[in-house]
Amino acid sequence: MTEAIVRETAPITLIGGGDVTRSDLAEALAHAPVLVAIDGGADQALALGAQPQAVIGDFDSVSDHARTALSQSILHLVAEQETTDFDKALRSVEAPLVLAVGVLGARLDHQLAALHVLMQPHAKTCILIGAHEVVVHLTASLELELQAGDVVSLFPLLPVSGRSDGLEWPIDGLELSPLSRIGTSNRATGSIRIEVDGPGLLAILPRHCLGALIQVMQAGPSC
Incomplete structure (x- = not known):
């Protein structure tokens, strides 16, 4: 350390x-x-x-x-x-x-x-x-105001599952993995919520949401 x-x-x-x-x-x-x-x-x-x-x-x-x-x-x-x-x-x-x-x-x-x-x-x-993008490792639930049509790419570096609201293609029930199913080029329908069951999922989000993302990350995990 x-x-x-x-x-x-x-x-x-x-x-x-x-x-x-x-x-x-x-x-x-x-x-x-x-x-x-x-x-x-x-x-x-x-x-x-x-x-x-x-x-x-x-x-x-x-x-x-x-x-x-x-x-x-x-x-x-x-x-x-x-x-x-x-x-x-x-x-x-x-x-x-x-x-x-x-x-x-x-x-x-x-x-x-x-x-x-x-x-x-x-x-x-x-x-x-x-x-053009910002990248964050999702270790807790993320709620974020986005615009309809914004690209939301979810890239797993470990096998991971989760749930989502506000994505055109929900991730509920999916096992994401770098060797099988990834989640790039998804799209927001408006505000989004993403929950993960463990570490390993990167969120690649539009650059324009940086300020909102900072506020969310500083506020801590959502319930």
Whole structure:
């Protein structure tokens, strides 16, 4: 168990080295004002005019320029090579919610690794923000206001079952599994409710619902 490097009572934004725009970062920081860079994400932050409060990783991606430009006191080396830098950073922060930008897009292997991290038992409540979607691991019931026709993709990384309201194709009675039945390209008919019977299901939702999703995730599990 990694000791927390950054502890906050407010949500935290993590920035990685993947695709991220100035508007992506600004939107994340509006909800989660504490910025922590994931290794080479320090270069992304500086290029976008932002100063991270901490940089966490094994430092195999951060440039010499970024390391020189930032105070040495905020550089936190986690040298082990068994996990990804995103995993290291997520384990090293304590906050009620984590938003992550720059972990989707760019390299496919990095994106898959980020989804893997969301599944880990130690993972904090975390929302991945992409160019067009947001991704969250469903570990409790989710109720969310959506627009009719919004794409709701449910992707299992473990065998999992559940129930739904407000989806064009309900998941009730289905066993979802990465090796058999998945739930991509479903559609909302309006507000949705999804219940899961265990871990393993990722929800990929429209980017425009980020604010509403943050409110729901901060409110805690629904009954």
